[in-house]
Amino acid sequence: MSRTAQPADSPDDLSAAAAAAGLRVLSAGRWPRSAADLEPPVLPGFVASSFSPLAAEAARRCLDAHQEGVPAELPVTAVVVASELGDLAGAVQVAEAVDGGARLGPLLFFQAVPNAVAGHLAARRGLTGPVVCVGGAGAGLEVAELLLADGDAELVLLVLVEQATAGPGGGSGSGADRAAAVLLAPPPLPDHLDHPHHPGPLDHPDHPGPLDHPDRPGHPDRLDQPDHPGHPDHPDHPHHPGRLDHTDHHHRPTHPDRQQEQEGAQP
Structure with a gap:
């Protein structure tokens, strides 16, 4: 691509950063979207942190906006989860349990891997492309560009999650946790190739x-x-x-003078 991916300063800037990178933004979703968004919806199987619920809700809103609320089969779509710090609240929960000698539940072990929520999204929405986790919006946009350019995916669902705090309750309800998702497509063809x-x-x-x-x-x-x-x-x-x-081409009459010459030449 002629333009390189530009990092987004926050999840709210993700759509603008994707457009600046030359990608087509088909739809977008974010959390919080309004003052009514106080707590992200509970996500079964994920506990003690808002990281995965934030990612899942932003992605749901993005895909629902693209499909106009009617789920339909998408083309090969990759899932890219980007975050500067990852599941910070989950990491704090694990560290506190280890320091205090407490027993860790299996769910914490499961969600310690950031791509756990990416796999959840792919399974729930039937997304059959690659699953990638990277650090930050800039890296996420670069991966999205590569996946689309190489033909590994026809669309990319890019989800950016950032937890601002990791206090009691895993940072939930702090008012600073944010997530955004964009559904990206390759850039449009030049005019002379598009006709x-x-x-x-x-x-x-x-x-x-x-x-x-x-x-x-x-x-x-x-x-x-x-x-x-x-x-x-x-x-x-x-x-x-x-x-x-x-x-009579081969038996033409002989010219008179030529005939006399031939007769005079006879003995």
Whole structure:
């Protein structure tokens, strides 16, 4: 691509950064979207942190906006999750449990890998492209560009999640946790490539060209038509016998003077 990906300062800038990178933004979603967004919806299987619920909700809003609320099968779509710090609240929960000698639940082990929520999104929405996790919006946009340019995916769902705090409750409800998602497509084709090709006469193998038309002057088949005025068999065509047309070509009479010379030369 001619333009490189520009990092987004926050999830709210993700759409603008994607457009600046030359990608088409088909739809977008974010959390919070209004003052009514106080807590991200609970995501079954994910506990103690807002990271995965934030990612899932922003992605849901983005895909629903693209599909107008009617789920439909998407083309091959990759999922890219980007975050500068990752699941910071989850990491704090694990560190506190280890320091205090507490037993860690299996769900914390499962969601310690950031791509857990990416796999959840792919399974729930039928997204069959690659799953990638990177650090930050700039890296996420670069990966999206590569996936689209290489043909590994036809669309990319890019989700950016940033937790501003990691206090008690995993940062939930702090009012500073943010997530955004954009559904990206390759850049549009240049104008000279985007217009459909209108075939000309030479593009139609069955279209007669100027030399192929039997009714055009100069066509080789016209001389084979007896009714053509230029045909030798046409009644209006004057016949001029040539040397090869003379039946006595090999027995022409000898010139008188030449005959006398030949007779005088005889013994």
